[in-house]
Amino acid sequence: MHQRSHQPSFAGVSGFLRSPLADYADVGPGAVTILGAPHDTTCSSRQGARFGPTGIRAASQYLGDLFRRGDGDLVDLATGQVFHRPGAGMLLDMGDLPVQPTDVVRTTASYISYPAFLGFSDAFCGSNRDQRIGFIQMDSHFDLGDINLVWGRYWHGSNARRISEVDVVNPANMVWIGVNGVTRGEQYEFAKGMGLTFFTGEDVRQLGIVEVVRRALEIAGNGTEAIYLSLDIDVVDALFAPGTGAVVWGGIRPADLLAAMDLIGAANVRAMDLVEVAPNLDPTEATARLASLAVIHLTAPRLFGARRP
Ligand SMILES: [Mn+2]
Numbered sequence: 419m420h421q422r423s424h425q426p427s428f429a430g431v432s433g434f435l436r437s438p439l440a441d442y443a444d445v446g447p448g449a450v451t452i453l454g455a456p457h458d459t460t461c462s463s464r465q466g467a468r469f470g471p472t473g474i475r476a477a478s479q480y481l482g483d484l485f486r487r488g489d490g491d492l493v494d495l496a497t498g499q500v501f502h503r504p505g506a507g508m509l510l511d512m513g514d515l516p517v518q519p520t521d522v523v524r525t526t527a528s529y530i531s532y533p534a535f536l537g538f539s540d541a542f543c544g545s546n547r548d549q550r551i552g553f554i555q556m557d558s559h560f561d562l563g564d565i566n567l568v569w570g571r572y573w574h575g576s577n578a579r580r581i582s583e584v585d586v587v588n589p590a591n592m593v594w595i596g597v598n599g600v601t602r603g604e605q606y607e608f609a610k611g612m613g614l615t616f617f618t619g620e621d622v623r624q625l626g627i628v629e630v631v632r633r634a635l636e637i638a639g640n641g642t643e644a645i646y647l648s649l650d651i652d653v654v655d656a657l658f659a660p661g662t663g664a665v666v667w668g669g670i671r672p673a674d675l676l677a678a679m680d681l682i683g684a685a686n687v688r689a690m691d692l693v694e695v696a697p698n699l700d701p702t703e704a705t706a707r708l709a710s711l712a713v714i715h716l717t718a719p720r721l722f723g724a725r726r727p
Contacts, residue, residue: 425483426483427479427480427482427483428479430479432475432479432482432511433452433475433510433511433513434452434474434475434478434482434509434511434710434713435478435479435481435482435485435504435509435710435714436478436479436482436483436485437452437482437504437509437510437511438510438511439511439512439513440510440511440512441512442512444507444510445510446507448508448720449507449508449509449510450504450508450509450510450717450720450721451510451511451512452509452510452511452512452713453512453513453514453515454470454471454472454474454475454513454514454515455471455514455515455517455529455530455534456468456469456470456471456472456514456517457517457519457525457529457530458470458574458663458696459519459520459522460522460569460572460573460574461573461574461663461694462566462568462569462573462574462575462663463663463664464662464663464664464665464696464699465663465696466661466663466696466697466698466699467662467663467693467694467695467696468519469696469697469698470692470693470694470695470696470697470706470709471514472697473661473695473697473698473703473706474692474695474697474706474709474710474713475511475710476697476706477697477703477706477707477709477710478707478710478713478714480707481710481711481714485501485502485503485504491503494715496673496676496677497677497680499680499715499718500722501714501718501722502722503722504721504722508721509717509721515529517529522570522572522573523572526572530577530691530693531561531577531578531581531648531691531693532572532576532577532580532581534689534691535553535577535581535584535646535648535691536584538551538646538688538689539551539584539586539587539646542643542644542688542689543586543643547585547586549586549643549644550586550587550588550591550641550642550643551586551587551591551642551643551644551645551646552591552592552593552637552638552639552640552642552644552645552646553578553581553587553591553592553593553638553645553646553648554593554594554595554634554635554638554645554646554647554648554682554687555578555592555593555594555595555647555648555649555650556594556595556596556647556648556649556650556653556675556678557594557595557596557597557648557649557650557652557653558596558597558598558599558619558650558652558653558664558666558668558669559575559597559599559601559650559652559664560578560594560597560601560605560606560608560609560616561574561575561576561577561578561579561650562576562578562579562582562605562608562609562614563575563576563579563602563604563605564576564579564604564608574663574693574694577648578592578648579608581648582612582614588641588642589612589613589614590613590637590640591637591638591639591640591641591642592612592614592615592638593614593615593616593617593634593637593638594609594614594615594616594617595616595617595622595630595631595634595653595670595678596617596618596619596622596653596669596670597616597617597618597619598618598619598620598666598668598669599666599667599668615633615634615637617630617633617634618668619653619655619668619669619670620668622670622674627670627674627677627678628677628681630678631677631678631681631682632681634682635681635682635685639685639686642686643686644686644687644688644689645682645685645686645687645688646687646688646689646690647682647687647689647690647691647716648690648691648693649690649691649692649693649712650662650693650694651692651693651694651695651705651708651709651712652664652666652669652694653669653670653675654669654670654671654672654675654708655667655668655669655670655671656669658671658672658704658708659672659700659704659705659708660699660700660705661695661696661697661698661699661700661704661705661706662694662695662696662699662700662705663694663696663699664694672708675708675712676711676712676715679712679713679715679716680715680718680719682716683715683716683717683718683719683720684719687716690713690716692709692712692713695709
């Protein structure tokens with residue numbers, strides 16, 4: 419007899435972590451929602467993030483099935499974190515946003531990371547522009563470019579620059595974790611001049627991810643009503659996660675990423691974006707699986723959460 423619950427993890431069609439595909443009207447209080455933005459035409463390096471939403475959904479199915487089969491809870495051996503099966507209506511996948519690959523301005527109405535931040539700040543603050551939103555970016559890059567001769571004002575290298583210009587953002591509450599490699603001098607000077615805080619990949623190795631995240635949360639949370647997280651998967655060393663546009667080797671380890679998600683997820687984070695996952699550039703699927711696991715760890719305190727005593 420045909421039974422959906424007995425399908426193997428590589429079969430079937432479903433939302434992130436086997437969640438139902440839902441509509442905006444289905445979103446209730448406290449629900450975690452997933453939205454895909456299959457767009458990469460402003461990526462100045464290797465493209466493929468247009469396949470990210472589909473790839474991350476597919477990569478998450480094996481974990482979704484562990485929940486769905488009702489074999490019991492999953493326990494993270496590193497932390498004791500228990501992952502329960504999400505309650506009905508608590509995890510919803512809204513599918514993919516409409517994109518217009520050749521029209522960045524039109525796509526901006528539904529795109530990441532800058533438009534996602536804009537949308538969140540409008541929804542969260544409304545007309546109360548005295549509120550403040552803290553910003554944490556985990557990335558090998560600053561993305562603080564201004565107007566690029568080739569890519570213009572809106573491209574994947576200017577997202578954080580545009581976010582720094584939003585009225586509810588105080589540069590003193592903007593933090594980067596994991597930046598490494600080389601950057602343009604102009605972006606470095608901008609970061610220094612604006613008083614932005616950044617912890618390099620080397621800082622993570624020297625201080626440890628727990629201490630770096632503790633400091634980052636203190637800075638992003640100081641006087642703010644909410645924290646927004648922007649996660650670029652290229653913050654992870656390309657040895658571990660090559661399925662992305664920019665190949666760099668000074669990044670953090672996968673275990674550090676997941677530990678950071680545990681800590682940031684327990685803080686006042688209300689929205690995140692996850693960018694630059696290009697499944698076509700990693701036939702092992704490791705990058706997409708790591709990305710899906712990062713989302714699970716970040717949302718665990720709200721969604722699946724219980725810490726084993
Ligand atoms: Mn990056």
